[in-house]
Amino acid sequence: MTLKDNAHQLVREHLKMDRDGKTHKVPALLEELRRAVTPGHAGSAGGGMTGPPIPINPNALDLLAEIEGEARRDHYEITSTGWQSTLEELLQAFAEMDLSAEWDAYLTHVSRDWIDKITALLWPSKPRRKLVGKTCPACGWATYGEERKVCLSLGCWDDEGNMRAIGTWDIECASCEASWAGEQVAYLLRALDTPGIKVVSEVAQVS
Ligand SMILES: [Zn+2]
Numbered sequence: 001m002t003l004k005d006n007a008h009q010l011v012r013e014h015l016k017m018d019r020d021g022k023t024h025k026v027p028a029l030l031e032e033l034r035r036a037v038t039p040g041h042a043g044s045a046g047g048g049m050t051g052p053p054i055p056i057n058p059n060a061l062d063l064l065a066e067i068e069g070e071a072r073r074d075h076y077e078i079t080s081t082g083w084q085s086t087l088e089e090l091l092q093a094f095a096e097m098d099l100s101a102e103w104d105a106y107l108t109h110v111s112r113d114w115i116d117k118i119t120a121l122l123w124p125s126k127p128r129r130k131l132v133g134k135t136c137p138a139c140g141w142a143t144y145g146e147e148r149k150v151c152l153s154l155g156c157w158d159d160e161g162n163m164r165a166i167g168t169w170d171i172e173c174a175s176c177e178a179s180w181a182g183e184q185v186a187y188l189l190r191a192l193d194t195p196g197i198k199v200v201s202e203v204a205q206v207s
Helices: 003-011 029-037 058-079 087-096 101-122 183-191 196-206
Strands: 014-017 023-026 152-155 170-173 179-181
Touching: 003 029, 003 087, 003 101, 029 058, 029 087, 029 101, 058 087, 058 101, 087 101, 170 183, 179 183
Parallel strands: none
Antiparallel strands: 014 023, 152 170, 170 179
């Protein structure tokens, strides 16, 4: 991903492909973040001045301030002038600037970081599903360490907490770091006497 790609996702409505291969239009990430700062805002329209104050999401506010502070500092370091407009316009300006290779690499990295942080804040990923009592075929253990943690876990959620198609699941062993993906997963689940269909119904109950 280039700086331009990252700025686009942060500032503009963009297309996003989910793991099932379907593409849909989603709002700019910064717009989503601003909305998350005052989640009650949209619903209070026309409600007058009465009613409880709108709650503020402090984590969203902090992240927005962090992004804005970093972007304005970087702009000052690059141009020795303060940026006089919005954060959104600044990010687009970065993408169109004639930057040195170092600044381009740095801002690409930093903006990728912002995308990851906003995504993690707005759509926290669900934990992997532990396959309790199942023995890892690679190392032969079901648990490991003094706390007897479960070796095998199943990855079945996408970034937004929806279940992925079964063909895209993965299984990992936290002890020996063996991993399985694609069609191996269905095979392994059968071998572990945990058919995928059963996992799907159990996972659906947990979610
Ligand atoms: Zn193992």
